Amino acid sequence: MKMKHLLLTLVFFCGLHAFAAPPLEEGKVIFSSRCAGCHNVNKVLAGPALAGVHERRSIDWIVKFVHSSQTLIKSGDKDAVALFEKFNKIPMPDHKDLSPDNIKSIVEYIKSESKTNASDAAPFKRPGKLRPAYTPLSVANYGFFIVYLSVIAILIAGLLLAVKIKDIERNMSSEQ
Numbered sequence: 001m002k003m004k005h006l007l008l009t010l011v012f013f014c015g016l017h018a019f020a021a022p023p024l025e026e027g028k029v030i031f032s033s034r035c036a037g038c039h040n041v042n043k044v045l046a047g048p049a050l051a052g053v054h055e056r057r058s059i060d061w062i063v064k065f066v067h068s069s070q071t072l073i074k075s076g077d078k079d080a081v082a083l084f085e086k087f088n089k090i091p092m093p094d095h096k097d098l099s100p101d102n103i104k105s106i107v108e109y110i111k112s113e114s115k116t117n118a119s120d121a122a123p124f125k126r127p128g129k130l131r132p133a134y135t136p137l138s139v140a141n142y143g144f145f146i147v148y149l150s151v152i153a154i155l156i157a158g159l160l161l162a163v164k165i166k167d168i169e170r171n172m173s174s175e176q
Contacts, residue, residue, distance in 0.1 A: 023101075027109030030102055034095065041113040047087060051114035054107050063103050068094045 031039075038046040053062065057079065065072050065080060069092040072080040084091070 023105035023108050024112055026102070027105035027107070030098070031106050031109050034098075035106065038092070041110055046090060047092065048083065050110045054111060059100075059104060059107065062107060063100045065092070066095050066098060066103050066106075068096065070094070 035050075039048070039050050041049065041051050043049055057065075061072075061077075061079070069080060069084070073084050
């Protein structure tokens, strides 16, 4: 009987773990709902761009700042004060309801986004070889060039023939 309870408990906790949101997905949801209004991963908005924040600051500092930026500023933290000054003394709202694990998942999401967006700087793929809007003369299109010159030569020959015929008609009409 004990074995059944133990097995049932183990299956129950494994099932809970399987249905829990992965940290990256959880971080994306929290970032989109709480942070994206003022922050972007790669662009400065009302707040700083967050790419590489885990390299500039420790995770403990980030947790303290997210929980209460003003407390950190009032304590005299030079990095917090510098950020506050740089962004026009606009205070970041406190997020005391976020757990340190929630904040770590946001940082993990920022890490993943800064990696993917760094390689995709342009919103479109660059062509392998840039081509001009016109077709320059080259060996590859010499047939077009020959046809073009032939048409011009035929038109000139036709005009010259028309002039000669007109001269012959004038000479014939003046002889009569």
